[in-house]
Amino acid sequence: MQKYRETIIMSTSRLSLFFFYAILIILVNPTINAQRDPYVLHECSTTGNVTSNSTFRANLNTLISTLSSNTQIDYGFYNFTAGEGTNKVYATGLCRADLSPTDCRSCVNMSAHELLQLCPTQKEGVMWYMNCTARYSNNSIFGVMETKPTRPLRSGNVSNLTEFNAVLKPLFYDLRVRASAGGIFRKIAVGTAFYKSDNYTIYGLMQCSPDLLEMDCSNCLVDAQNYIQGCCSRSSGLRILAPSCNLRIETNQFYDSTLVQSPPSLSPPPPLSPPPSKGKGSNSSKTIIAIVVVVVILVVIIICICICISIRVRKQRKKAKTVDEISSTESLHFDFPTIRVATDNFSDANKLGQGGFGVVYKGRLSSGQEIAVKRLSPGSGQGDLEFKNEILLVAKLQHRNLVKLRGFCLEGCERLLIYEFVPNGSLDQVIFDPTKRAYLDWQSRYKIIEGIARGLLYLHEDSQLRIIHRDLKTSNILLDDEMNPKIADFGMARLVILDQTHSNTNRIVGTYGYMAPEYAYHGHFSVKSDVFSFGVLVLEMICGQKNGYFRNEENGEDLLAYAWTNWRNMAASNIIDPTLGVGSTTEIIRCIHIGLLCVQENAADRPTMASIVLMLNSNSITLSVPSRPAFFVHSNVEPDSQSDQSILLASTNDASITALHPR
Template identity: 55%
Template sequence: MEPLMASSRFVFFLSPILLLISSQSLAQPEFPSHSCFYEKGNYTTGSTYQTNLNTLLSSLSSPSNNGNGYGFYNSSFGENADQVHAIALCRGDVMADTCRGCLSNSTKKLTQVCPNQKEAIGFYDECMLRYANRSIYGAMEKDPVFPLWWNIQNLSSSDVDGFFHEMRKLLKDLNGQAAANGSLRKFAVGNTTAPNFQPIYGLAQCTPDLAEQACSDCLDAAMGDIPTYCDRKQGCRVQNPSCTVRYEVNRFYDPTTVVPLPSSPQPLSSPLPPSTSTGGSKSNRSRTVIIIVPIVVSVVLIVIFFCICLRVRRTKAKLETRKLLPGGNDTDEIGSAEPLQFDLATIRVSTDDFSEANKLGQGGFGSVYRGRLLNGKDIAVKRLSTNSGQGDLEFKNEVLLVAKLQHRNLVRLLGFCLEGSERLLVYEFVPNASLDHIIFDPTKRAQLDWVRRYKIIVGTARGLLYLHEDSRLRIIHRDLKASNILIDAEMNPKISDFGMARLFVPDQTQGNTSRIVGTYGYMAPEYAFHGHFSVKSDVYSFGVLVLEIVSGQKRVASRTGTMGRIF
C-alpha cells in the first residue's frame, strides 16, 4: 500500500510540470509581424463564416495539399457572404516539410491573435498566410507595409552610401528576375559586395498569382520603402500582402535549394600581368589584338547568319500558315469570325456586370464568369486580364483556332467581344466545371466510378486525336491538364483553353520556341528544357492526366526539373 501512495504523490507532483511542458510544446511561435484588419469587419463565434474559415485553413495545412509545387497555396471555401478566400506562400528556398510546418503554425496562430476577424495576415520568416471574405487571388496590394529589422545594428557612417548603392543595384536586379514572365515561383536571391568588402545578401519574392508588371510594381514599391524603414540598418525586410524584399549582411537563405545570382559579372579571362619592358608590353598587346579581333568578328558573323536563317524560317512558316486561314492578315482573320461577335453591353447584362457571384474561376490570363443571354441560354465568358502582356495573343489564338474546331470533346466557342480594352470570349456553359474540381475533391470523386473515368479518358483522347490528326488544321494544345478539361452534364469531357495552342502547317512534325508556356509537371522534358514541341508533347501531358484520373492524386513538379510525379 505504501509504494502505491508514494507513486500517487509522485504523479500528483509531476502532473503540473507535464502539463506546463505539454502546453509549451503545443504553443505556436509568435508572428514577427501581423495585422488583423479590424476595419474589415468581424464574424460571430459559431457562425457559418467561422466554420468555413476553419475548414479552409485545415485544408491548406493538410499534408495532402501540395499547392502549386512551389510553396504557393490558393483556395476558397463557402458561398456568397460566407465565402472565405486564403493565400499562403513559403519562402522560395524553404523545403516542403519546413513549409508545411510553418503553414500549420500559421493556420493555428492567426485565428488566435485575430479572433473573429474576417480578414487577417501573418508573417513568419519561412512563410506568409492571409485570408479574407473577398477575392484576393491576382490582386496586387502594397498596403499595409510590414517592416522588420533582422539586424538592428547600424552601418558605420563612412560605409552607408556605398553599402546602400550596391544594395539597391542588387535588389533591382533581383526584382527583375522575380517578376520575369515565366517565373513560376516569383522568387530570386543573390549577393554582392559593398565597397568596404562587406557582403550583401538579397531576396525578392511576389505571390505567384501576380502578373509580371504587377509583381514588378509591388517590388519597386517595397524597395522604395527601404529608406524610410531601414535607414543605416545592416539588415531589414520590407513586406506587404503581395511581395517581400530583404537584404542582410549575413546569408539568410539556403544556397543548396536555390541558384543564387553571381556576386558580380566575372571577366572572361584574367588580366595580363604587368611587364617591366615597355616594348614587350606593346608587342604582347598587338599580338593579343591580332588574335582576338578575327575570333570576335567570326563569332559575330556566325551569330548574324543563324539569326537570319531563323528569321527566314519563321517568316516562311507564317506565310504557309496564312495560306490555311481565310484572309491575309490578323484583321481579316478576326473579321472572318464577325458573325460570332457580341456587343459588350449584352455580355455585361448577362453576367450581372461581371459580378463575383457569377465568377466561375480564375486562370492565368483572366477570369471566367457565368452568364445567361436574353433567350435563356447559359454561357461562360472568359475575360482576359487587361494587365496581361499576352492578352491579345491569347485572344487571337482562341478566336482563330477554336472557331474552326467542331468536335463533341472540344468546348464550343459561341462568340467574342472586342471593345476598348475588353477582350472577351464566349463559350458554351459546361455545368460540371473542370475535371480537377471533381477528381481532387474527396466528396465529388466518389461519383467517378471506373466506367465514368474510362469514359473521360477515352473522350479526352478522341478530342486530342481530332486536334492532331482529324481536323483541317493540326493543333498542338501545349497546356493539356485537369483544369482545362471541362465536364458536361453527361460526364463527357471537353478540352478547353486554347490560348497557348500552336498551329502546324501540313506535314510539319515539330516546332521550336524560346517562349516556354504551360504547366510544370505536365510538360514533356524536351519542351520544358529545349522548347521542342510536337504531338508527342501533348501525348506526354495526356499520360500525366491519365495517371491523375486513375489515382485521384495531383501531379507534383520537382525542383530540379519539370518531370511530374504522382503521389
C-alpha cells in the first residue's frame, strides 16, 4: 500500500510539474509558445545498471532535486556533481541561448526528472527537449566531447538537392566557425541562407556545450554534419542531436531574433529607481532615471569593449604561440611582400596547380632561387592545425625522397608554405597522360617506385619521428629534373610514438582508392595504411591507369581485383602498360606481386616498408602468396567536382580529394 501511495504521489508530482512548466511558458513568453514542444527524445545507456535503493541512485535523486534552485543555470549551462568514489554522479544541462533563466531552469528541471523516470536503473542517460538537454553519468562528462548516441529529427523534402547542398555548405561552415569560437558561457551561432528553388529562407543554428575546447566543438559539429548524409540529406527541416552538440535547420525562424552571441555580464545591472510619483518631484525623478539609464548603457558598452579586447588579445597570443612554435624549427619565416614579389603578385602565369586547399604558384627569390608557393585560401578548410602540422613535420625531415620545405609566411589572413621547386611536376601528370607516360620506361618507373619506398621507410622507421602520411597518392609524388620522386603534402600526416603500432581517429582524411579498408571504414590507421597506398601506387605505375577510374569492361573489376585475378591466372602480362615496350618482364611481374602483397585486406598480412625495400633490391627473397585484395565502391565523379554527397560528408578540414599539385 505504501509503495502504491508513493507511485501516485510521484505521478501527481510529475503531472503538476508538467502543467506548471506549460503555464510558465505561456505567461512568460507567449510569442514562442508554439515553438516549444517539451518532450523530444531520450537515450538510456546499457553499459551498467544500479538498483533503485543504491547509493548512486540516492546521489542522483539529490542532484536532480537541486537543479531548479541553482543559479549557475542563469547562463544557460550547468555542471554538478554529488557523492564520492564509485557512487559519484556527474550531471550537465544545456539550454538554447535565447531562453530566459526561468524558462531554462524549468526546461532542464523537467527534462532531468523525466529522464529519471525513463532510465530507472541505468548509470547514464541523456534527454533532449526542444530547447534544452539534460545528461547524467557515473563518469566525468565535463569538458568531454561525446557524439554518441546521435538522434535525428526531420521534416519536409527539398526539390533540388544539389542547390540545397550548395546553399547549406557555406551556412554550415559559418555557423560552425562562429559557434566553436564562443566563450566559456556559450558556444552558439545562428544564421540564414536563401534557397531559390523553393523560394524560402533557411534558418540554421549550431550549438555546443560551452565547456568544450574550440577544436572539440568543431569536431562535434562536423560529426553532426556527417550524420545528415546517412539519415536525412533531402529534409528541409532537421535536427541532429548529440550529447555535446546539436544543429538545426528550419524553413521558419524558430529562435528569438534577440539571440546574443557575446557572453553575458557576470555582474547584474544596477537596479532602476522606482516609478516617479506625480507632483513636484516628478522632474527630479525623470532626471535620476535618465542618469541611471545612461550609466547602465555606458557600463554595457565598457563591458563589450573589454570583451572584444580580451578576445583579440587571446587570438593574438594564440597566433604568436603558433609562430613561436613554428619559428623554433629549422624553417625560415618569409615576409609576405617578399613572396608577393617573387610570384609577380600571384599572377595566373605563375600558377602551377589548384585544389581544395588553395593555389600553388611558381616563384623566384631575389637570390635567383626558384620556389613553389602553396597559398592557402581563407575558406580552404586546411586550418591552423594542418598548417602548423605540415611546417613542424616537414622542417624536421631531411631525405632525398621527401620534398624540402624552404619556409613559411603567416601574416594577417595569409598562410603560405614555401617549398623547393620541382620542375617535372607531380607523378599523376606523367603516368596517367597517354602521351607523357610513353617516355617513362620501366627503368624510370622502377627508380620512382624504389625512391617512394625509401622515403616511406624513412618516415616509418629511420627518422627521429615516426610519421604516417595518410594521403600517399600519385598527385603527392613530385618529380625533380632527374625524375627522382619526392613525397609531398604532409598536412594530413600523423605523428605517433615510436613503439605505437596503430591508432584511431574520428576524422577520416585521404583519398578513396588509396585508403586502406580498416582506415576508410573504421578510422584505424597505422604504418600498414601507408603500405596499402604504396601498393595501389605500384600497380598504377605498372598499369598506367588510375585505380579510382579503372574498369574491366568484361566483369566490372577495379584495378586491384583485375591485377589479382590475372596474377593468379598466370596472365600478369594483361596488367602491364603496353607503352612500356622493352623491359624486364620478370622484374615487372615481381613488382606486381609486391603490390598485391601491399593491398591485402588484412593489415597484419601486409609487409612493412623495410621488407618492401629488401624485396625491391634482392631477387633472392622468396615472396609469400598474396590473399584477395580489399574491394571498394568507386565513383566516376572527377575529384574536383561536387556531387550531391560531397557537400555534407565531412568538414572542409577532412577532405583531401583534390587536384592540388604542390611544387
